[in-house]
Amino acid sequence: MPRRILNGKVVKKSGNKTVSVLVTRQTTHPIYKKIIRLSKKYLAHDIDNSISVGDSVKIQETRPLSKSKSWEIIK
Numbered sequence: 001m002p003r004r005i006l007n008g009k010v011v012k013k014s015g016n017k018t019v020s021v022l023v024t025r026q027t028t029h030p031i032y033k034k035i036i037r038l039s040k041k042y043l044a045h046d047i048d049n050s051i052s053v054g055d056s057v058k059i060q061e062t063r064p065l066s067k068s069k070s071w072e073i074i075k
Contacts, residue, residue, distance in 0.1 A: 003061040005074070010055045011041070018069060019046050021059055044071040 008023035024039040043066075044059045051057060051073060059071040 005058055005060050006042070006071075007056070007058055008042070010051055010053050010057060013051075013053060014043070017046050017049050019044050019051050019057075019073070021057060021071070021073075023059075042071050043069040044073050045069055046073050 006021075006023045008021040010019050011022045012020040014020050021042050021044050022039055023042060024037055026035055026037055028034070029036055042059060044057070045062070045065050058074050060074050062070060062072045064070045065072075
């Protein structure tokens with residue numbers, strides 16, 4: 001099964017080698033047919049600890065690294 005890749009923006013550095021990434025997407029409302037924005041935060045593993053807040057990053061699905069962290073940063 002292929003791993004999912006998402007684009008997002010770093011909103012918080014939480015702990016050592018961990019960043020919080022905000023991913024936004026657009027979808028159509030099922031009844032009203034209006035385009036709405038949905039957003040979700042993912043905790044991602046930053047191997048080099050070099051990402052700072054405000055950077056645009058790509059994250060890739062990986063095996064669970066902790067209780068809530070199962071994404072890693074790819075450039």
